[in-house]
Amino acid sequence: MSLLEFDKVDKFFGDTHVLKDVDLNVEEGEVCVIIGPSGSGKSTLLRCANRLEEIQDGEIRLDNQSISDPNADINRLRQRIGMVFQSFNLFPHKTALENVTLAPTKVKGLDESTAEKRAESLLDRVGLSAQSNSYPNQLSGGQQQRVAIARALAMDPRVMLFDEVTSALDPELVGEVLDVMQGLAEEGMTMLVVTHEMGFAREVGDRIVLMADGRVVEDSPPEVFFENPTTDRGKQFLSKLL
Amino acid sequence: MAESYSDGRTADDEFQEQFLNDKTLKFAGAAVATLFTLVVGLFIGAIIFTQVDFGLFVEIIYPQFVNAYLLVLGIFLAGSVLSIIAGIFVGLGRVSKTRVTNTVASGYVEFFRGTPLLFQLIVIFFGIPAFWPPGEFPIQNWAIPAAIIGLTLNHAAYVGEAVRGGINAVPEGQMEAARSLGMSYVQSMREVVLPQAWRNALAAIGNDQVILVKDTSLLTVIAVPELISAFRQINSATFDPWTPILLVAIAYLGITLPLGKVVRYLEARSDWGGDR
Ligand SMILES: Nc1ncnc2c1ncn2[C@@H]1O[C@H](COP(=O)(O)OP(=O)(O)O)[C@@H](O)[C@H]1O
Numbered sequence: 001m002s003l004l005e006f007d008k009v010d011k012f013f014g015d016t017h018v019l020k021d022v023d024l025n026v027e028e029g030e031v032c033v034i035i036g037p038s039g040s041g042k043s044t045l046l047r048c049a050n051r052l053e054e055i056q057d058g059e060i061r062l063d064n065q066s067i068s069d070p071n072a073d074i075n076r077l078r079q080r081i082g083m084v085f086q087s088f089n090l091f092p093h094k095t096a097l098e099n100v101t102l103a104p105t106k107v108k109g110l111d112e113s114t115a116e117k118r119a120e121s122l123l124d125r126v127g128l129s130a131q132s133n134s135y136p137n138q139l140s141g142g143q144q145q146r147v148a149i150a151r152a153l154a155m156d157p158r159v160m161l162f163d164e165v166t167s168a169l170d171p172e173l174v175g176e177v178l179d180v181m182q183g184l185a186e187e188g189m190t191m192l193v194v195t196h197e198m199g200f201a202r203e204v205g206d207r208i209v210l211m212a213d214g215r216v217v218e219d220s221p222p223e224v225f226f227e228n229p230t231t232d233r234g235k236q237f238l239s240k241l242l
Numbered sequence: 243m244a245e246s247y248s249d250g251r252t253a254d255d256e257f258q259e260q261f262l263n264d265k266t267l268k269f270a271g272a273a274v275a276t277l278f279t280l281v282v283g284l285f286i287g288a289i290i291f292t293q294v295d296f297g298l299f300v301e302i303i304y305p306q307f308v309n310a311y312l313l314v315l316g317i318f319l320a321g322s323v324l325s326i327i328a329g330i331f332v333g334l335g336r337v338s339k340t341r342v343t344n345t346v347a348s349g350y351v352e353f354f355r356g357t358p359l360l361f362q363l364i365v366i367f368f369g370i371p372a373f374w375p376p377g378e379f380p381i382q383n384w385a386i387p388a389a390i391i392g393l394t395l396n397h398a399a400y401v402g403e404a405v406r407g408g409i410n411a412v413p414e415g416q417m418e419a420a421r422s423l424g425m426s427y428v429q430s431m432r433e434v435v436l437p438q439a440w441r442n443a444l445a446a447i448g449n450d451q452v453i454l455v456k457d458t459s460l461l462t463v464i465a466v467p468e469l470i471s472a473f474r475q476i477n478s479a480t481f482d483p484w485t486p487i488l489l490v491a492i493a494y495l496g497i498t499l500p501l502g503k504v505v506r507y508l509e510a511r512s513d514w515g516g517d518r
């Protein structure tokens with residue numbers, strides 16, 4: 001049994017078949033990198049994994065508990081799935097610290113001072129202890145994204161989902177966010193990462209999953225994928241990168 | 243058609259350059275504003291010195307105008323608080339994806355914006371007591387509660403539309419980020435979306451609340467002793483229009499001007515590190 005399992009998942013937007021019979025298992029502690037052309041369904045896959053989107057067929061399970069079941073207690077399950085978005089989505093009316101403490105106090109019922117202590121150590125971990133009282137619009141994109149990572153970590157998730165979290169950043173700010181993610185990976189966090197950063201994919205990823213047209217078309221370790229992809233789609237994708 | 247010059251410029255271009263440039267327009271604007279101020283100032287001055295009876299002015303301030311002012315202020319405050327609270331729920335109903343909630347909220351807004359406030363006041367003031375046998379309606383001074391109910395119901399529709407606009411202007415990602423942390427819809431709305439929607443809607447809500455102040459003048463029709471009623475009483479007793487008019491103007495501005503300040507204070511307070 002894997003930590004996060006996609007079991008024959010089908011997703012439609014109206015008549016558009018966006019995820020086609022997707023099978024994907026993410027093991028505990030694994031960093032699974034999803035790559036693929038724009039529109040291939042990467043974001044949708046991640047959004048289904050914490051039910052920001054509903055699936056039409058198949059099942060998604062975390063720790064062997066169904067996420068996609070309509071009767072699942074989704075608010076409980078979501079606490080165990082952290083998500084970081086391309087557009088940060090920090091709460092602009094709250095300071096960095098308040099962004100991190102909000103869910104633990106409201107959802108887990110942590111008292112204010114415990115939540116703040118934890119938030120401070122998380123902000124420290126992403127290198128932002130000096131910015132804890134800044135509002136998001138006083139922070140750079142890279143800093144905002146690191147706060148967003150701390151915010152997701154504050155719920156003690158079992159798995160973290162990253163959807164092109166560096167795509168909206170100025171090039172010189174990409175590194176600081178990737179460094180934080182690499183740190184997390186090294187500490188053993190289970191991660192499902194959609195990215196165009198091939199250096200990161202190769203160095204940090206345990207597996208490379210190539211999606212095309214709503215399907216998983218290749219699933220290999222990075223050494224294999226980047227040296228000698230096993231499928232034609234993999235070879236095609238790689239040749240476009242070079 | 244404007245005639246063409248060799249360099250492709252037209253007579254229009256020439257005219258614009260000479261007479262409609264930034265400098266001339268700025269000067270013209272200042273001139274018109276000054277003239278306007280002068281004329282209005284002279285007019286008001288003339289009225290005060292030739293028309294206003296200061297003996298009467300002092301005599302009618304208390305208790306008549308002070309009472310009317312306090313009553314209007316009280317009705318405004320009650321109507322304001324209640325219409326904003328109710329309006330937030332109307333706005334939430336308007337953005338609800340539940341069909342029945344959405345339809346009811348829309349119908350509410352359509353009705354209360356689509357019929358005159360005066361009509362609504364009449365329905366409440368005359369219509370409701372008619373359900374009881376003559377003389378048995380239990381509420382003694384019905385005009386004031388009826389006024390507060392009418393203003394609240396009417397302005398909740400406008401506040402609701404402002405709140406709906408404010409919610410829709412909050413990026414979708416805010417709700418998604420909150421939900422992805424395990425917060426419920428209600429928690430996400432309350433903690434994340436509404437505070438931002440409130441700021442977005444503040445200017446529109448402020449405008450509406452100024453209108454609410456002015457709408458209290460309609461209450462004269464349902465026999466609330468407010469400012470217009472006070473004017474009518476004094477005018478019919480003394481045949482002096484301008485003395486009570488001056489007091490009415492001062493009284494309304496005595497509510498609307500501070501109200502504008504409150505709105506600006508609230509706007510400044512939700513600055514959040516200063517992006518707008
Ligand atoms: N909310 C939506 N409504 C309709 N179609 C959508 C929606 N979101 C995504 N799609 C479609 O689903 C497909 C996959 O999109 P997405 O998962 O965003 O791809 P990727 O992240 O790989 O670029 C695209 O064809 C996109 O147009």
Ligand SMILES: [Mg+2]
Nearest residue numbers: 042043044164
């Ligand atoms: Mg995407």
